Amino acid sequence: MTVLALDIGATKFAAGLVHNGLEVPEVRRVDVPPENVWAACRGLLLEVVGDTAITAIGIGSAGPVDVRTGVTAPLNIPEWKSGFAIVAAVQELFPTAAIRFAIDGACLALAEHHVGALRGIPNGLAMTVSSGIGGGIIADGRVVMGRTGNAGHIGHIVVPGWDVPCLCGGVGCVEAVASGMSSVRWAVQQGWQGKTGLQLSEAAQTGDEIALAALHRAGTALGQAIASAAALLDVDICVIGGGFAQSGEPLWKPMQAALDKHARLDFTRELRVIPSRISNGATLVGAGVLAAGAATGEIDPRP
Incomplete structure (x- = not known):
């Protein structure tokens, strides 16, 4: 075959x-x-x-x-x-x-479930944080597809406090705040001179204040979205891949802080958020x- x-x-x-x-x-x-x-x-x-x-x-x-x-x-x-x-x-x-x-x-959830961080995990969430934000759900050992195949579309969870228009026509979607493209757009509006998510991540590593603020903003929104998903889905692990997710502590630290703030139920506190091992x-x-x-x-x- x-x-x-x-x-x-x-x-x-x-x-x-x-x-x-x-x-x-x-x-x-x-x-x-x-x-x-x-x-x-x-x-x-x-x-x-x-x-x-x-x-x-x-x-x-x-x-x-x-x-x-x-x-x-x-x-x-x-x-x-x-x-x-x-x-x-x-x-x-x-x-x-x-x-x-x-x-x-x-597809991301299938890959993680077969060879990645969700292998052997019956309930998990797989996310990609890149140009956009997407996700997939493993529930009771199976990929959840939904009525039309769009289940797991976590990029369009609405996060509190962000009045940002989204390409979907809505307002405040986490993709409109925290994706690589959205973060670059926001940083440029603040006067940053770069063009790509990779450049933004590199600038944050060197201490650029606008880049750090952009990644803090993105990480906070991601943590809020993951907390909401955790309450809805009751999963063991959230695994995150994608190019923009590799931005390191400037993104992950505020993400974890927002998750800790919003995921207060006992079963959501047990959620582990880890980077993808599929390179x-x-x-x-x-x-x-x-x-x-x-x-x-x-x-x-x-x-």
Whole structure:
């Protein structure tokens, strides 16, 4: 069985062939262009596959998604924001392959549950804090999908005290406050001169006051959101991955402080928040698990 995994992110597409059901040794990426988005994604898939015969395909996408219809509508991809039939498009490329599709947070949860920090943990939350913020839920040992496949979309939990408009149309979503893109936007409004979340993290490490304030702001909002999720879900562990999550103490210290302040019930106090141990392509690994499980009948992610 040959499995192809595709990750549709806010700013990049990533794809790779999955080995042994759990490894993606070679990941190729391409920036999401402002237009002709499918052409870029299609080109990447054909480059990765070459002459290989594909048995199964797993697709993890930034949301919202509708796994019932195979449509993705990522907020940060304007050309697809009203909906793109990704499953039908990929199926046309690979007509004999079995395809499974899920929100990227569910794929992240699958990866953590199979090879990461949630392995052997029956109840957990997996988060990615990067250009955007996403998440997936493990409950009683299974990934929770929800009615349309969007369960775990923690980026749109509303956090108190933040009147920030979100791309979803709401106000005060944690993604609008604490994501890498949102934090950079806020820092630039305060006079910071950088452009990326990585630069913002590096500036905070050198003591830049605006960068430190931006990460403190983001960490506080993340802690508030995690406290709310912990009360709702009653989980053992929250594992956090993603590029912006690697900002270190300037982000993690205020996050833990906000969690301690807001998670006051006995069962929420027991929650452990830890960094992901999956260093490369967690969503792709999860998409591979999704595809391999679907091909063998072991995993059916449909709501």
